[in-house]
Amino acid sequence: MVKSIIKAVILFALIAATAYIAFNYAPIEKSMGVIQKIFYIHIACAFSAFVAFGTCFYANVRYVFTRQAKADWLGVAAAEVGLMFILVVLITGPIWAHPVWGIWWTWDARLTLTFVLGLLYVSYLLLRSMIEEPDKRALFSALFGIFAFLDVPLVYFSIRWWRTQHPQPVILGGAGSGLEPRMRVAYLLMWGALTGLLILLMNARYKLEALRASVEELRREAEVQ
């Protein structure tokens, strides 16, 4: 327990330090000004969310073919943590957009995609809460997770094509636009810290799910006797 607290404190301090460095080390962007610095956490979180959902897909496929409970635990951990990262993307986007465009939300292609992705994984987690039996819950949520993941590139392309036909203000410009070397360093630092955070959070959630499984087993034992 103490070890995990120490790890968490170190990691969170690291993230705060990284943000501070990103803040001061990277130069202020010419056209946008200081507000551009939201870019680092916004994009890094989006990337980490995709890593999390890729992990969820891997876990889902593993479960369907091996039926190992560990795969199920990894799946739910990855989905929940990924959803947290999506939440941060969806909050930092509008915080950036409002001072720059004067509006909180535009149906910008990337943000819309992120929203739909979030909805898919909310559905995944909701489905899990609606199936009581552990084996069924694991199997059917895994199958839904697989379909959901296959949908992601299709959602991405359809939204992008649709947006090129009905253009709107784009949040945060292209990913690589104006990436000066010092900005690149700041971005990499941020991404490194967030990947560490991703691993820490998934690990914690995984252990929680494993513990929950053993509690369920103990409960069943207690009922039988």
Add this chain to the structure above:
Amino acid sequence: MGLLSNTAVLLGKELRTEFRSRELLTTTVVFILVVVVLFSFTFDPTSSESRRFGPGLLWLSFLFAASLMLQPCFLREQNNDTLSALRLSVSDPFAIFLAKLVANTVFLLLTEVLMLPIFAVLYNVHILPVLAQLVLVFLLGSLGVAIPGTAFSAISAQARMRELMLPLLLLPLLTPVLIASTESTAGLLDANPELRWAWLGFLAGFDVVFLTALWLFGEYLLEE
């Protein structure tokens, strides 16, 4: 018995069951009608406005109707305990899904085509010159709805609150179908009608992806 003959037999059963009572078809058509009428109160249905909003609301109402219409698909089997019998009757479990999704596509297509003239009259759009192309768009779109819809009907049958779970699972996933179908329909209802092949190709691709996924994972969806 091969996959196709198994499918044909099961498909016959699905179609016969529905056409005996026709309750699914009639309630779905009425539902779409209600939604279309309600939508008309949200904007002024002049010709140009209808062309802007019409395709979207048409497909939105199809999607809502489908997420209700697909509920009984596997629920009926569960309630009557016929799923294990069904699985024993075929050599390839994919036949069960193939039969159900073809039946669902047929039902959806029928309700959509029935709605088309009513929509045209209520919203002042010209559908006759592009009727065949519209049916093509409806076919590809309905497949796009029915394929994951049939799969998720099997999934939601295992969950509590299944009436709400099916739309919740299905609708976010169908975003690409909604976009592609709306764009294709809008192109055909435009002042200068055109068939947007890129979007149709995309719809076909969507159908292929999920049909393949259903083929690969279908047998696991039938586990009890």
Add this chain to the structure above:
Amino acid sequence: MKNLDSVLAAYLAGWAIFFLYYVSVARRMSNLRDEVERLKGLLSKRK
């Protein structure tokens, strides 16, 4: 610098979300550990 508060708000919001999530997981973890102790005690008493 204008918009500095927006930048700070964004980073703070992100940080807070992750921190609160971690705390909620840790709390659920300790609740479950207590439950494990309780159940183990129950089972050993019966034996």
